[in-house]
Amino acid sequence: MSSEHVVTNVDIVVSKSDAEGNIKYANPIFVKLSGYSQGELLDKPHSILRHPDMPKIIFKFLWDNIQEGKDVKAFVKNRSKDGGFYWVLAHVRRATNPDGSFRNYTSTRRMVSAKARELIEPLYAKMLEAEKDSGMDASLKILQEFLAENGGSLETFNETMDKINKLQ
Numbered sequence: 001m002s003s004e005h006v007v008t009n010v011d012i013v014v015s016k017s018d019a020e021g022n023i024k025y026a027n028p029i030f031v032k033l034s035g036y037s038q039g040e041l042l043d044k045p046h047s048i049l050r051h052p053d054m055p056k057i058i059f060k061f062l063w064d065n066i067q068e069g070k071d072v073k074a075f076v077k078n079r080s081k082d083g084g085f086y087w088v089l090a091h092v093r094r095a096t097n098p099d100g101s102f103r104n105y106t107s108t109r110r111m112v113s114a115k116a117r118e119l120i121e122p123l124y125a126k127m128l129e130a131e132k133d134s135g136m137d138a139s140l141k142i143l144q145e146f147l148a149e150n151g152g153s154l155e156t157f158n159e160t161m162d163k164i165n166k167l168q
Contacts, residue, residue, distance in 0.1 A: 021045050
């Protein structure tokens, strides 16, 4: 069984990427958690950290929204170089230059509460199973049902993720 790398409540994991999702900046805690060196991370796609437990629809939702200039907050399980993993609540946003043109995507990630993990891990497992059996639309339907059960929707996705992470 792979080991978990703990993200503490003082950790702020930061990365910046280009329009294609290639890492252009990684702060020291991101480098440490990932298990890769700075040189191994830079100019590589963020997807090198993608854990197989993550439903594809979460990343599709994230990309669809950030490309439209909308922020996204999502729970993400990443895989480290050593095969371990770590959970974060990622806040991804599009950064722009003073003239409004694209600068980068910036992701700041924080600790996931134990209560949030209790809700999100089985949800993601169910979504992943649905994707394998019936595709991303089936996974999206499960996500929408979960959001509705928690007083949210795709339109209030970020607020719902924040609310879940604050549960005790």
